[in-house]
Structure formats: C-alpha cells, structure tokens
Amino acid sequence: MSEVRVEGLSKHYGAARALDDVTLTFPDGGFFGLLGPSGSGKTTLLRAIAGFVEPTAGGVFIGDRPVVDVPVEAREIGMVFQNYALFPNMSVADNVAFGLRVRGTARGEIDKRVGDALELVQLGPLGARRPHELSGGQRQRVAMARAIVTRPRVLLLDEPLSALDKALRVDMQIELKRIQREVGITTIFVTHDQEEALTLSDRIGILKGGRLIREGRPQEVYSDPGDVFTARFLGEANVIEGTGSGDWLDLPGARVARPEGATTIAVRPEHLSVTVDRPDGPNALQARLRQRIFAGAMGTCVLDWNGQMLKAVARHEEFSDLPESGPVWVSWAPRHARGLKAD
Amino acid sequence: MAGGIARTDRLRAIALLSPAYLWLTVAVFLPLSAMAFFSIITDVPFGDTEWHVTGENYTAFLESPTYARLLLKSVLLGVKVTALCVLIGFPCAWVLAKMIKGRAREALFLMVILPFWSNSLVRIFSWAIVLRGNGVLDKTLSAIWPWPVKLNLLFTESAIVIGLVHSYLPYVILTAYLALQAIDDSLIEAARSLGAKWWTILWRIVLPLSAPGLIAGAVLVFVPVVGSFMEPRILGGRLGTYYGTVIEDQFVAVFNWPLGAALSFILLAVVLAILALASPVLRKART
Amino acid sequence: MKPRTRSRVTGILGRVYLGAILLFLYAPILVMAAMSFNASEFYQLPFTFSTEWYERVWRNDLILNAAARSVWIAVVVTVVATVLGTAASVALWRYDFRGKRALQVLLFPPIAIPWLITGTAMLIFFFGVGIGRGTPAVIIGHVALALPYVIVVVTARLATFDRTLEEAARSLGARPWMVTRAVMLPWIAPGVIAGALFAFAVSFDQFVISYFLSEPGDSTLPVLIYTAIRKGFTPEINAISTIIIAVSMVVMLIAARFTKFGGER
Numbered sequence: 001m002s003e004v005r006v007e008g009l010s011k012h013y014g015a016a017r018a019l020d021d022v023t024l025t026f027p028d029g030g031f032f033g034l035l036g037p038s039g040s041g042k043t044t045l046l047r048a049i050a051g052f053v054e055p056t057a058g059g060v061f062i063g064d065r066p067v068v069d070v071p072v073e074a075r076e077i078g079m080v081f082q083n084y085a086l087f088p089n090m091s092v093a094d095n096v097a098f099g100l101r102v103r104g105t106a107r108g109e110i111d112k113r114v115g116d117a118l119e120l121v122q123l124g125p126l127g128a129r130r131p132h133e134l135s136g137g138q139r140q141r142v143a144m145a146r147a148i149v150t151r152p153r154v155l156l157l158d159e160p161l162s163a164l165d166k167a168l169r170v171d172m173q174i175e176l177k178r179i180q181r182e183v184g185i186t187t188i189f190v191t192h193d194q195e196e197a198l199t200l201s202d203r204i205g206i207l208k209g210g211r212l213i214r215e216g217r218p219q220e221v222y223s224d225p226g227d228v229f230t231a232r233f234l235g236e237a238n239v240i241e242g243t244g245s246g247d248w249l250d251l252p253g254a255r256v257a258r259p260e261g262a263t264t265i266a267v268r269p270e271h272l273s274v275t276v277d278r279p280d281g282p283n284a285l286q287a288r289l290r291q292r293i294f295a296g297a298m299g300t301c302v303l304d305w306n307g308q309m310l311k312a313v314a315r316h317e318e319f320s321d322l323p324e325s326g327p328v329w330v331s332w333a334p335r336h337a338r339g340l341k342a343d
Numbered sequence: 344m345a346g347g348i349a350r351t352d353r354l355r356a357i358a359l360l361s362p363a364y365l366w367l368t369v370a371v372f373l374p375l376s377a378m379a380f381f382s383i384i385t386d387v388p389f390g391d392t393e394w395h396v397t398g399e400n401y402t403a404f405l406e407s408p409t410y411a412r413l414l415l416k417s418v419l420l421g422v423k424v425t426a427l428c429v430l431i432g433f434p435c436a437w438v439l440a441k442m443i444k445g446r447a448r449e450a451l452f453l454m455v456i457l458p459f460w461s462n463s464l465v466r467i468f469s470w471a472i473v474l475r476g477n478g479v480l481d482k483t484l485s486a487i488w489p490w491p492v493k494l495n496l497l498f499t500e501s502a503i504v505i506g507l508v509h510s511y512l513p514y515v516i517l518t519a520y521l522a523l524q525a526i527d528d529s530l531i532e533a534a535r536s537l538g539a540k541w542w543t544i545l546w547r548i549v550l551p552l553s554a555p556g557l558i559a560g561a562v563l564v565f566v567p568v569v570g571s572f573m574e575p576r577i578l579g580g581r582l583g584t585y586y587g588t589v590i591e592d593q594f595v596a597v598f599n600w601p602l603g604a605a606l607s608f609i610l611l612a613v614v615l616a617i618l619a620l621a622s623p624v625l626r627k628a629r630t
Numbered sequence: 631m632k633p634r635t636r637s638r639v640t641g642i643l644g645r646v647y648l649g650a651i652l653l654f655l656y657a658p659i660l661v662m663a664a665m666s667f668n669a670s671e672f673y674q675l676p677f678t679f680s681t682e683w684y685e686r687v688w689r690n691d692l693i694l695n696a697a698a699r700s701v702w703i704a705v706v707v708t709v710v711a712t713v714l715g716t717a718a719s720v721a722l723w724r725y726d727f728r729g730k731r732a733l734q735v736l737l738f739p740p741i742a743i744p745w746l747i748t749g750t751a752m753l754i755f756f757f758g759v760g761i762g763r764g765t766p767a768v769i770i771g772h773v774a775l776a777l778p779y780v781i782v783v784v785t786a787r788l789a790t791f792d793r794t795l796e797e798a799a800r801s802l803g804a805r806p807w808m809v810t811r812a813v814m815l816p817w818i819a820p821g822v823i824a825g826a827l828f829a830f831a832v833s834f835d836q837f838v839i840s841y842f843l844s845e846p847g848d849s850t851l852p853v854l855i856y857t858a859i860r861k862g863f864t865p866e867i868n869a870i871s872t873i874i875i876a877v878s879m880v881v882m883l884i885a886a887r888f889t890k891f892g893g894e895r
Contacts, residue, residue, distance in 0.1 A: 050532075050536060051535075051633065052532055052535075054633065054634050054637075069633065069634075070633070071535075071633040071636070072532075072535040072536060072633075073535045073536075073537075073538050073539060073540055074538070076538075077536055078536065078537075079532075079533065079536035081529045081532070081533055082529075083527065083529055085527065085529035085530050085532065085533035086533075087530060087533075087534075087547075087548055088552065089548070089551040089552055098534070098537055098539070098547070099537035099538055099539075102537065102538050102539045102540070102543050103538055146533075146537070147536075147537075150537060150538065156536075352725055353725075353727070355721070355725070356721045356724075356725040356727060359717040359718060359720055359721035360717070360718050360721045360722070360733065362714045362717065362718075363714040363715060363717065363718035363777055363781070364718070364733065364736070366714060366770075366773060366774060366777065367736065367737075367740065367774055367777060369770070369774075370752065370770050370771055370773065370774030371739060371740050371748060371751075371752075371774050372736075372739075373755055374748070374751035374752045374754065374755035374756070375739075375743075375747075375748070375751045377751065377754055377755040377758055378747075378750070378751040378754055378755070381754050431651070434647060435647065435648060435651045437644075438644035438645070438647060438648050439648065442640075442641060442644045442645075443644075443645075443648075451648065451652075453883075453886055454652060454655075454656075455651065455652065455655065457879055457882055457883070457886075458655050458656070458659070458879075460828075460831055460835075460878065460879075460882040460885075461831075461835065461875050461878040461879050461882065462834075462835040462837075462852065462871075462874050462875055462878050463835065463837070464835075464837045464852045464855060464856060465659075465662075465852075465855070465871040465874050465875050466658065466659065466875070468662070468855065468859055468867070468871055469658035469659050469661065469662035469871070470658050471859070472658070472661060472662050472665055472868070473657070473658045473661050473662075479661050509654065509655065509658070512651070512654075512655070513655065516651075563742060566742060566743070566744060567744045567745070569744065570744025570745070570746040570747060571744075571746070572746055573837065573838065573841075573856065576860065577856075577859055577860075587744075587746050590746060590750060591746070594750055594753060594842060595841075595842075600754060603750060604750070604751075604754060607746070607747050607750050607751065610744070610746075610747055611743065611747050614742075614743060614744065614747070618742060
C-alpha cells in the first residue's frame with residue numbers, strides 16, 4: 001500500500017495538451033475518483049500512472065519511488081480495464097493466477113491466493129470456467145480478483161462499471177467499495193458518471209481540458225463547487241448571474257443576498273422552494289412554472305425565469321399545491337447560495 | 344401459403360446457386376474423381392487403345408523408392424519454406440498490426456500484400472535474374488563487401504527456397520496480421536500491468552490467441568509448396584527434380600498419364616490428410 | 631534502459647525490419663524491370679538505357695498473339711465468374727437451407743488443392759469428355775478457379791448490408807426483384823467490382839492450369855514465358871514480364887480501392 005503522487009504532470013500530443021501541469025496526491029488506502037467529461041485527460045492521467053503513457057513533463061511517484069523511468073511491468077500496479085481484458089485462452093483461475101506465475105510464486109502459494117481472491121469477489125466455485133462463459137458482472141469480479149491478487153501498491157480502475165447495465169452497476173458499486181475496504185489498497189478510478197464518483201470515492205478530482213480544476217471530499221466539492229463548470233458537472237445547479245452591490249446581488253426585477261463578493265451564484269435544485277404566494281424575506285424571484293414532472297418519490301418543477309430555465313426538486317408531495325403551470329415564486333435560504341468563479 | 348413462399352424461395356435459391364456449383368462440379372470435382380479412375384488403368388482410354396484396370400501405377404510408386412523419396416523431398420521443402428515464412432512473416436505482421444497506426448499502416452499493408460496478387464511465374468523469373476552467377480546479387484554484395492563474392496545461388500536448393508518464400512511470405516503476413524489484429528491491445532496492457540515481460544506475453548497470450556490464424560496460414564502455404572513444379576524448374580535447374588516436376592513430366596514429356604494420375608492422386612491424398620488434420624483450426628480461424 | 635528509449639528503439643527496429651521485408655519483396659521485381667531497359671543482352675553493367683527489348687516485343691507476333699489471347703480469356707472469365715459468383719453469393723446470403731455450410735466448404739478445394747493436381751485432373755477429364763485442350767478448356771478451368779474468390783469477396787460485402795433496408799423496401803410495396811435492383815445491388819457494387827478484378831487477376835496471372843490445358847502454339851502469355859525461360863531466357867522476356875507485373879499490380883491496386891483484403895482500414 002502506498003500513497004501515489006503526480007507532480008507537474010503534462011502530456012502533449014503535438015499542440016494538443018491531454019494533460020497540463022497536474023499535481024495531485026492520492027492518499028494511502030483511499031478511494032480516489034477522477035471525474036471529467038470525455039477528453040478531459042482523466043484516462044490519460046490514469047494511464048500515465050500505470051505507465052502506458054509517457055509524460056512529456058513531470059513526475060509520478062508510487063510510495064516514494066519515482067516511476068517515470070520504470071516500465072509498466074515493474075511498477076507493481078493492479079489495473080482493471082474498461083472491457084476487463086480477461087485472457088480468453090485461460091480459465092478464470094489461470095487469469096487470476098497469471099500475475100503470480102510471472103512473478104515465479106510457488107505453486108501451493110498460487111493456489112491458495114487465487115482461491116482467496118476468488119472467495120473475496122464471491123466467485124469461489126467458478127475457477128474452471130472460461131471468461132466467455134461468464135456474465136458481465138462476473139467478468140468484472142474476475143478482473144478485480146486478477147488485479148489485486150498480486151498485492152499491488154495501487155489499484156487503477158478505468159471506467160470499471162461502464163460496460164454493465166444500470167441495475168447491475170449499482171450492485172457492483174457496493175461490491176467494489178466492500179472489496180476495496182477489505183483489501184485497503186490505494187485505489188484510483190476514472191469515470192464520467194458523477195453519481196458513481198460521489199458514491200464510491202473518499203476524494204474526487206475534477207479534470208477539464210487536461211487541467212485539474214477541483215479536488216476534495218465529495219461532500220465538500222458538491223456543496224461548494226467553486227466554479228460554474230464543477231457546479232454544473234457535479235449534480236445539477238441553477239446558476240444565476242447578476243451585478244453585485246454590497247451584500248446584494250442585483251438581478252432583473254429582484255435583489256438577492258450574495259456570498260462574499262460573488263457575481264455568479266449557484267443554488268442546487270433541492271434547495272429551491274416553489275410557492276404560489278410570495279414568501280417572506282429576500283431571495284425570491286417571480287417565475288413561470290412550465291412543467292411539473294412526477295418521478296416516483298421525487299418531483300421536479302421546470303421553471304422559466306426571465307427566459308432562463310431553473311429546476312427545483314423536492315419530495316413529490318411538496319409540489320402538490322401547485323398548479324400545472326402558471327406564475328409562481330421561487331425562493332431559497334441565503335445560506336444555500338454558493339458563490340462561483342466564472343469559467 | 345407459407346409452403347408456397349418457401350417453395351418459390353427454394354426455387355430462387357436453386358436458380359441462383361446451380362450455375363456456379365454446376366460449373367465447379369464439371370471443372371473441379373468431376374475431374375478430381377476422374378483422376379481416381381485414371382490412376383487404376385493401364386493406358387489412356389481414348390481411341391482404340393487397349394486398357395484394363397490395374398493397380399500397377401500405385402505399385403510403381405511403392406516399388407521404386409524414387410517417388411517416395413521425391414515426395415519426401417517435396418514435403419521437406421514445404422516444411423522449410425513454411426517455417427521460414429512464419430518466422431519471417433510473424434514479426435512483420437506484428438510490426439504492422441501493433442506498432443504502426445493510421446494511414447501509414449494501410450499503405451504498408453497494401454504494399455506487403457500486393458506482390459502476392461501479381462504474377463507468381465514472373466516473380467520467380469525475376470529471382471533467376473538476381474541470383475544467377477555474377478548476377479545482380481553477387482555484384483551488389485561484391486560492391487558492399489571488401490572482397491569479391493561468388494555466391495552463384497541460381498540452380499541450388501537455396502534459390503528454390505528463396506523464390507518460394509518470396510511467393511508465399513505475403514500470404515503468411517496477411518493471415519498473421521488478421522490474427523494479431525483480432526487481439527485487443529488491452530489484453531497486452533493487462534498482462535504488462537500484471538508484471539509480464541514481453542516474452543511471457545508472446546508465449547502465454549499472443550501466440551495462443553493467434554495460433555489458429557497462423558496455422559491456417561502455414562497450411563495454406565505448405566500445401567501448394569509440396570505441389571510446386573514451376574519454381575524448382577526455373578530456380579533449381581537440373582537439381583530441381585521434385586515430386587511436382589515428376590508429375591509434370593508424366594503429362595507433358597513422358598505422356599504416361601495413368602502414372603501421372605496415380606502420382607497426382609497420392610499427392611492429393613497427402614494434401615487432403617493435411618487439410619483434414621488442420622480443419623478444426625481452419626474453421627476456428629475463419630470465425 | 632528507460633522505457634522511453636526502449637520503445638523508441640523497438641519502434642525503429644520494427645520499421646527497419648518492415649523496410650527489409652519490403653526490399654526483399656520488391657527488389658527482384660525492380661531489378662527485372664531495370665534489366666528490361668538495359669541495352670546489354672547478358673545483363674552486363676554498366677547500365678545503358680534502351681527500349682530495344684520493348685520494341686522487339688512489339689514486333690514479335692508470337693508474344694502479341696499470346697498477350698491478346700490472355701486478355702481475351704481473362705475478360706470472358708471475369709464476366710462469367712462475376713455473374714455466376716454474385717448470383718451464388720446472393721443466394722448464400724439470403725436463403726437459409728440445409729447443406730448451406732457444405733456449399734460454402736466446397737468453395738475451399740479449388741483454392742486449397744495445389745493447381746498441379748487440379749490442372750492435371752482437368753486435363754484428363756476434359757480429354758475424356760471430348761473438350762480436349764485449347765482455349766475453351768482454359769476458360770472453363772479459369773472460371774472454376776475465379777469463382778470462389780468472387781463469392782468470398784461479394785459475400786464479405788453482403789455481410790455489411792443491412793437486412794432491414796430490404797425489409798423496409800418490401801414494406802413499401804417493392805417486389806423482390808425491384809428490391810434487389812434498387813437497394814441491394816447498388817450497395818454491393820464495390821464488392822462485385824472488386825470480385826471482378828480478382829477474377830481478372832486470377833485468370834490473367836494463371837499459369838499452372840493454362841500450362842496443362844492450352845494447346846502448344848495456342849498458349850497464354852505466362853505459358854509462353856515459361857517455355858521461353860526453359861529454352862534459355864532473353865531480355866525480351868524481361869520486357870514482357872515487366873509489363874505483366876505492372877498490369878496485375880495496377881488491377882489489384884484498383885481492386886484494393888473497393889475491398890480491404892480482409893484487413894481493417
């Protein structure tokens with residue numbers, strides 16, 4: 001187990017910068033989610049840590065060992081690939097044993113550790129199967145077992161759940177988290193699914209255009225995104241721009257409380273209330289209710305405020321007094337407004 | 344009604360298929376059967392020649408060690424050429440499939456494969472020019488080497504092997520390339536992430552996964568080489584007597600067609616045995 | 631060695647190796663082409679440029695006749711093999727019936743069995759049934775060799791055809807023949823053209839079958855060249871060989887534009 005660090009890491013392809021001066025520490029034993037839209041550099045970062053991508057500049061450290069000049073096969077990593085990359089010519093047990101065999105581990109030791117690893121991922125009896133005889137979720141588990149059986153210093157997961165369907169994905173998230181806790185290995189995983197990142201990670205890092213723009217605990221980043229991109233990318237956000245004067249933000253036809261010095265604020269949909277009558281206090285905007293969407297326990301109101309779309313989410317009952325459409329008031333508690341840096 | 348549709352469909356299928364397959368029957372399958380008959384008679388049954396059924400064409404093969412020796416010589420030639428093609432072609436296919444990307448790969452692949460589809464007789468002939476004593480090869484090597492070189496390869500077995508490898512190498516590269524391309528890069532990356540060095544990856548992952556394609560390619564080289572006669576004639580000169588050239592002689596020089604048919608039929612049996620042995624692999628390689 | 635240096639070194643080695651293979655494949659052909667423009671009859675160097683051997687080819691009726699016959703045979707073979715092969719491919723693709731696998735397997739022997747065996751078998755059989763040697767026998771043999779190639783190439787193209795297009799056309803009221811003509815044939819046209827070019831190349835370059843089936847004095851170009859080589863070759867053969875290889879490479883380059891030789895593009 002080790003802490004992993006990248007320092008000033010850059011990767012340029014001609015003029016294109018897949019990674020641009022990224023410095024980041026992945027804590028020992030933690031579960032770190034790298035999040036970003038496609039082309040943000042998250043996969044390049046993961047592959048640079050693995051050693052498949054040679055950085056143009058900067059350093060990668062696993063433990064305290066600089067590994068930029070160490071080939072992949074000597075970096076002591078475990079990796080789970082998007083398509084799992086199970087060797088089709090080998091049985092499940094041989095797949096898992098592969099990493100131990102190339103290290104020259106003794107036969108008895110291999111059998112024991114392979115058995116333990118398959119137990120850990122709850123595939124004990126399937127060792128003799130071939131990969132093509134397994135379901136998607138089972139392949140995922142084999143890939144996990146294969147990656148951790150060599151006791152690597154870091155586990156790298158490249159969109160590990162994206163090939164599974166929605167229901168299975170939620171189950172596997174729980175599984176992944178359990179396995180990671182049991183093994184206690186430093187884990188870095190890449191995903192474009194923000195919900196998955198929030199569910200699994202102890203810490204997340206958000207990348208955009210090759211740069212790391214935000215890093216922190218999921219709750220922190222969610223509740224105080226800091227900039228427009230992060231606010232919109234991580235969950236949904238109503239982003240409102242105005243002109244500041246003192247403690248206030250002036251909007252067309254309204255004035256709302258602003259966090260220190262901000263001219264752009266974000267309010268999460270779950271923090272907006274929608275009422276027919278004007279509520280007491282500031283922070284109220286007059287808007288039109290366009291649509292009410294029923295989605296089981298939760299409901300969504302789609303609102304039009306000065307031509308900008310706002311969204312409010314609450315338990316379904318809270319919206320039951322509202323008309324199907326028409327003029328309404330939208331309000332929020334001042335403490336729920338977060339100031340954002342502009343992009 | 345359903346039966347009616349099925350029947351018109353069947354008629355259409357028959358109408359579309361029968362011309363091609365009748366043609367193949369007349370031009371390939373019936374001749375191969377006729378050869379079986381021919382191989383067990385004494386003389387050509389045309390005009391008013393006397394002929395009767397006999398086994399002596401086959402006993403000729405068994406009694407004279409020459410034929411068996413030549414067949415063995417041809418088989419060994421096939422083994423040599425096939426082995427060289429695989430040893431030379433596999434790394435080349437690897438470079439093409441895994442080390443070169445994009446449009447360059449497309450162009451290079453076409454360049455490698457193009458000679459295979461051009462005239463093989465002419466390509467063999469071009470080697471005769473290169474390899475002849477005091478020819479282009481000798482002159483070029485003498486120019487590079489500090490002392491004179493007299494390889495004089497033409498009319499040696501090496502010349503025949505070089506010419507045949509040249510003929511069939513593109514084919515092996517093609518089959519190996521297709522097999523290698525089917526191996527997902529992430530499998531190799533996964534093996535590396537697990538600590539495997541390149542030889543382990545080659546031995547445990549790449550070779551097992553590309554074996555069906557490689558074996559298919561090897562068989563499809565081996566078979567025609569065993570039956571080659573033009574290449575040994577042009578590049579081997581007087582040394583170039585092989586099983587194939589003996590068959591050729593029976594038909595164009597000695598005019599002993601029944602013996603030729605028997606020899607051909609024995610070769611066909613050898614070929615079919617090899618194809619049958621390899622057929623599970625061939626079928627796997629196609630899917 | 632650092633991974634960076636190592637991957638660069640293997641990259642260079644790989645390219646050098648590929649270059650060596652290409653040199654091996656093309657050098658003799660280029661040497662032959664160069665010699666066909668060399669004035670000396672005995673390949674003497676230094677090289678003196680001359681088109682004498684091409685002029686001699688142009689004045690040699692034997693060569694010209696054989697060339698004309700080769701082209702003529704190849705054209706007939708192309709037409710017949712393309713039509714029959716395309717029809718068979720469509721049937722193999724569209725209909726499911728018992729024995730379909732077997733029919734597909736039957737395409738294999740003409741490709742896989744050495745031409746020496748097929749050629750001698752044809753010779754015997756054609757004599758037996760009275761066709762004998764000569765141009766008709768050569769055409770029958772060439773078509774049989776070309777058919778599997780046409781069927782394989784066209785079938786590969788058909789496999790990329792979206793069956794629902796055909797169903798859509800039928801749901802719009804088009805009769806089966808109209809569907810074939812308006813929807814399917816335009817789609818498979820590149821495959822059919824490639825198949826036709828393959829058929830042309832198979833026939834034009836074919837030596838072994840022609841050798842056994844053509845009558846002396848009535849032979850195709852490759853047979854003529856073989857005979858001439860065995861008698862002791864002259865630079866005229868270089869010239870005509872250079873022309874042949876240029877023609878077949880150009881034909882295959884055009885075919886490559888329509889098909890991918892099974893490789894990914």
